[in-house]
Amino acid sequence: MKLGELLKSYRTEHKLSMDAFCELSDLTKGYISMLEKNEHPKSKKPIVPSYDTIEKIAKGMQISTEDLIDMLDDDQEIQINATPALLSKSPIQTIYDELEPPRQGKVLNYAKRQLDEQENEEETKINEVSEVIRLYSYDYYDHPASAGTGQYLNDVRVERIELPVDVDADFVIPIKGDSMEPDYHDGDLVFIQTSVDLNDGVIGVFNYNGDAYIKQLVIDEDQAYLHSLNPEYKDMPITPDTDFRIIGEVVDLYREK
Known part of the structure; x- marks a missing residue:
């Protein structure tokens, strides 16, 4: 139907x-009469309502x-100069x-390809965000294992931390020092499986004369010692007189990017 008929x-x-509809719609009685007759009194042409008029009638x-x-009706005209963005x-x-x-057809095919690429990019971003925010909980010993001069590991406080990596480990400890560079750096977190x-x-964490070290265990026919990857540090021999204990194996590391 045309607007006036509706x-x-x-x-x-x-x-x-x-008069009652005038109050509901804020339109004048004369204009409502013209709309319903769908005829301009002077030109006798059909009335072409503005979008503002349609809004007021909808309100009423x-x-x-x-x-x-x-x-x-699909052929109902609306004043172009009054058409809002949603109709233009x-x-x-x-x-x-x-x-x-x-x-x-060519434009449509190209647009579809662009839409597919956009949706794939959005899905990739969602997956990346999901991976970043997925966290795993570990026991964390706040006292570092020394990659240098040794640190005490007795009576250290155990906390829980969350990291964005999934590693089969019993606990996590920080590294202090540079004796295991270039593979391990000061501030890295290492994942330990007790053994x-x-x-x-094997790279592990060891209690050597009361101090905790992260080193490589080397076992020769005649001797055993703790080896630093950094050549500036001397090997630490393990003798019958050494107070030595294996704490665990380093199975992975986490480094802040």
Whole structure:
């Protein structure tokens, strides 16, 4: 239906006079009469309502503007100079409408590919964020294992920390010093699996004469010693007189980026 027909039908159904609908819609009685007759009194041409008029009628009918527009005939004209953004065409739509069908198909195919790429990028970003925010909890000994001159590991406080990596480990400790560079740096966190028996060449944490060290265990035919990866540090021999205990094996490390 045309706007005037809808308006008159609504007033009749709800037994509203023009004066009553004037109060509901903020339109004048004379303009409501013109809309319902759909004829300009001077030019005798059909009335072309503005979007503002449609909004006021929708208000009077107590429905949304969009619902009222959906009820109108497809050929119902609305003043172009009063058309809001939601009714106006985008530049892309305007260009598309001017193209011939074969070229429209090309534009549509390209647009679909662009949309697919955009959705894939958004999904990738979501996955990346999900990976970053997934945290795993570990026991954390706040006293460092020395990659240098030794640190006491007795009576250290155990806390719980969360890290964005999943490692099969019994606890985590920080490293202090540079004796295990270039593989391990001061401030790195190392994941430890407790063990009392380690093989030759394994990196572990050891209690050496009361101090805790992160070193490489080397076992020769004649001797055993703790080896630093940094050549500036001397090997630490393990003898029958050494107070020596294996704390555990280093199975992974975490370094802040």
